[in-house]
Amino acid sequence: MPTCFKKKRAIDLKRVREARRTETLSKKRKSRGRSKGGKGSSSIIHCSNCGATVPRDKAKKVTTRLSLVEPTLARELRAAGAYIASPTTVRYYCISCSVHYGIVKVRARSERRNW
Numbered sequence: 001m002p003t004c005f006k007k008k009r010a011i012d013l014k015r016v017r018e019a020r021r022t023e024t025l026s027k028k029r030k031s032r033g034r035s036k037g038g039k040g041s042s043s044i045i046h047c048s049n050c051g052a053t054v055p056r057d058k059a060k061k062v063t064t065r066l067s068l069v070e071p072t073l074a075r076e077l078r079a080a081g082a083y084i085a086s087p088t089t090v091r092y093y094c095i096s097c098s099v100h101y102g103i104v105k106v107r108a109r110s111e112r113r114n115w
Helices: 003-022 071-080 093-098
Strands: 042-044 054-056 060-065 090-091
Touching: 090 093
Parallel strands: none
Antiparallel strands: 042 054, 060 090
């Protein structure tokens, strides 16, 4: 390749780099769909429904309490002064599954970027 083409190519690359520095990428959401803030990377978890790998800060966490005793019996036991333990189950959903199950609603374009 002749040297004149190399110089021209170097000048063109320099212009492209300068243009990229001044441009700002558009953001669909203020948080870019994650809750990590300025942290680098976060651990990866699997969706409880479909098994997709999702960053922990992007996944939707749903905590539910499981009752092992029927409500009528639990009411009687509480009246007698007994403590009834109820284990908590934690499930993580990817965005697709959380929209499907109604955990997260689809918002209008103007509501997505709550500055």
